[in-house]
Amino acid sequence: xxxxxxxxxxxxxxxxxxxxxxxxxxxxxxxxxxxxxxxxxxxxxxxxxxxxxxxxxxxxxxxxxxxxxxxxxxxxxxxxxxxxxxxxxxxxxxxxxxxxxxxxxxxxxxxxxxxxxxxxxxxxxxxxxxxxxxxxxxxxxxxxxxxxxxxxxxxxxxxxxxxxxxxxxxxxxxxxxxxxxxxxxxxxxxxxxxxxxxxxxxxxxxxxxxxxxxxxxxxxxxxxxxxxxxxxxxxxxxxxxxxxxxxxxxxxxxxxxxxxxxxxxxxxxxxxxxxxxxxxxxxxxxxxxxxxxxxxxxxxxxxxxxxxxxxxxxxxxxxxxxxxxxxxxxxxxxxxxxxxxxxxxxxxxxxxxxxxxxxx
Amino acid sequence: xxxxxxxxxxxxxxxxxxxxxxxxxxxxxxxxxxxxxxxxxxxxxxxxxxxxxxxxxxxxxxxxxxxxxxxxxxxxxxxxxxxxxxxxxxxxxxxxxxxxxxxxxxxxxxxxxxxxxxxxxxxxxxxxxxxxxxxxxxxxxxxxxxxxxxxxxxxxxxxxxx
Numbered sequence: 001x002x003x004x005x006x007x008x009x010x011x012x013x014x015x016x017x018x019x020x021x022x023x024x025x026x027x028x029x030x031x032x033x034x035x036x037x038x039x040x041x042x043x044x045x046x047x048x049x050x051x052x053x054x055x056x057x058x059x060x061x062x063x064x065x066x067x068x069x070x071x072x073x074x075x076x077x078x079x080x081x082x083x084x085x086x087x088x089x090x091x092x093x094x095x096x097x098x099x100x101x102x103x104x105x106x107x108x109x110x111x112x113x114x115x116x117x118x119x120x121x122x123x124x125x126x127x128x129x130x131x132x133x134x135x136x137x138x139x140x141x142x143x144x145x146x147x148x149x150x151x152x153x154x155x156x157x158x159x160x161x162x163x164x165x166x167x168x169x170x171x172x173x174x175x176x177x178x179x180x181x182x183x184x185x186x187x188x189x190x191x192x193x194x195x196x197x198x199x200x201x202x203x204x205x206x207x208x209x210x211x212x213x214x215x216x217x218x219x220x221x222x223x224x225x226x227x228x229x230x231x232x233x234x235x236x237x238x239x240x241x242x243x244x245x246x247x248x249x250x251x252x253x254x255x256x257x258x259x260x261x262x263x264x265x266x267x268x269x270x271x272x273x274x275x276x277x278x279x280x281x282x283x284x285x286x287x288x289x290x291x292x293x294x295x296x297x298x299x300x301x302x303x304x305x306x307x308x309x310x311x312x313x314x315x316x317x318x319x320x321x322x323x324x325x326x327x328x329x330x331x332x333x334x335x336x337x338x339x340x341x342x343x344x345x346x347x348x349x350x351x352x353x354x355x356x357x358x359x360x
Numbered sequence: 361x362x363x364x365x366x367x368x369x370x371x372x373x374x375x376x377x378x379x380x381x382x383x384x385x386x387x388x389x390x391x392x393x394x395x396x397x398x399x400x401x402x403x404x405x406x407x408x409x410x411x412x413x414x415x416x417x418x419x420x421x422x423x424x425x426x427x428x429x430x431x432x433x434x435x436x437x438x439x440x441x442x443x444x445x446x447x448x449x450x451x452x453x454x455x456x457x458x459x460x461x462x463x464x465x466x467x468x469x470x471x472x473x474x475x476x477x478x479x480x481x482x483x484x485x486x487x488x489x490x491x492x493x494x495x496x497x498x499x500x501x502x503x504x505x506x507x508x509x510x511x512x513x514x515x516x517x518x519x520x521x522x
Contacts, residue, residue, distance in 0.1 A: 052399050057399065057400045057438065186366065190393055190394045193362075196366065198473055203365055205364045342415055343417030344394065
């Protein structure tokens with residue numbers, strides 16, 4: 001069986017920043033990802049990022065990704081395993097992964113889990129018809145592979161992902177017929193909402209999908225108004241002609257691997273569902289196993305970068321490395337994180353982290 | 361109501377503008393209506409005219425005396441929430457961010473839209489700026505009648521061939 005000093009599961013913004021901190025400290029790192037490229041969700045983020053200069057604000061996600069890759073990729077102590085899906089994690093820090101049809105194992109002294117999240121879906125009649133997509137998939141098709149997902153899109157969900165993917169669909173020359181939101185107000189940043197509205201995409205709140213219509217693929221969507229209890233109101237149905245129903249209805253942390261390993265898990269609605277119980281240094285309940293990024297609670301990529309750094313620093317210290325300015329760096333990162341979470345859009349995450357016991 | 365539709369109210373829009381006399385010179389109009397953690401407008405301004413405090417969730421404030429209307433904040437704002445407006449000879453000369461292809465060309469007549477996405481007037485493209493440091497966000501200079509000062513915000517995206 002292969003061994004490594006520190007294994008990082010997931011090469012997105014959290015995982016890559018954790019890798020950088022561990023490599024800087026002198027650790028030997030193996031970075032494993034299911035994709036054939038590094039970057040995680042950043043591979044398709046063509047828009048400019050928010051935040052401050054410390055999180056590369058105003059740069060595009062794909063360019064931030066390249067900076068992070070360049071930062072680590074040629075490091076002599078880094079091993080990258082791509083196209084590898086981690087399928088098992090055990091308490092003795094043995095990790096099983098599959099490449100093609102072959103099962104491999106690797107044992108690590110420390111593991112940083114930054115596996116990300118999966119997209120949620122909503123139930124409605126015919127939601128298995130071709131043409132019903134999750135927004136992340138639409139973004140991958142367009143921005144990674146250059147494939148148009150369809151011609152006329154109904155967007156469902158007004159969080160930042162729904163708003164941003166709508167804008168990127170318009171950039172790709174795809175018509176977005178309408179954006180509907182089940183809540184009574186827009187979930188994401190209003191600047192993103194204004195950006196699509198002025199280009200002619202109507203946003204309607206208190207609306208959801210009743211059913212998809214079509215024989216072999218989506219030909220239309222039936223939408224309806226929701227009451228205060230989020231139940232559809234009979235008689236308010238409207239048929240929207242479209243060939244894509246794109247769901248941007250939230251993300252769920254991919255906690256299953258840590259669950260299997262026996263780590264303490266807690267359901268925190270505000271963080272997206274089941275999350276590992278972590279301390280403020282991102283240590284899980286299992287010794288030398290850390291969690292960061294969306295897997296530890298759904299947030300923006302900028303926060304994932306900061307959290308990844310903290311997790312990487314914790315792992316480096318626990319592995320016995322002396323980290324220059326450790327206390328100062330961690331204090332600064334915590335300060336930057338709280339700055340990102342301080343506004344009204346950070347309310348949910350603050351509440352979730354309090355439930356988890358990370359914030360007081 | 362902006363929280364439901366994405367369209368700011370007239371009062372909200374006007375709160376971002378200086379008095380008309382100030383607009384004889386070009387000035388940045390910042391339409392950042394809700395606190396978000398973001399400050400590139402502040403850090404990109406070479407004239408120190410825009411301020412976002414240490415708590416980057418606070419909305420930006422602008423000193424119109426210092427603002428030269430250069431447009432650097434326009435293409436640095438991740439929310440594409442800034443434009444530059446100037447009143448000149450009965451016309452509004454606006455600088456807006458634009459991230460679509462193909463870019464319009466100088467002299468072209470385009471449809472100008474309001475914040476609700478409705479076409480309100482034709483406008484003339486007077487200049488197209490797009491350099492490497494602008495990081496793929498072009499700056500379009502558009503001229504329109506001055507009656508549309510508080511309405512105009514972008515131009516229609518026309519889609520050509522696939």
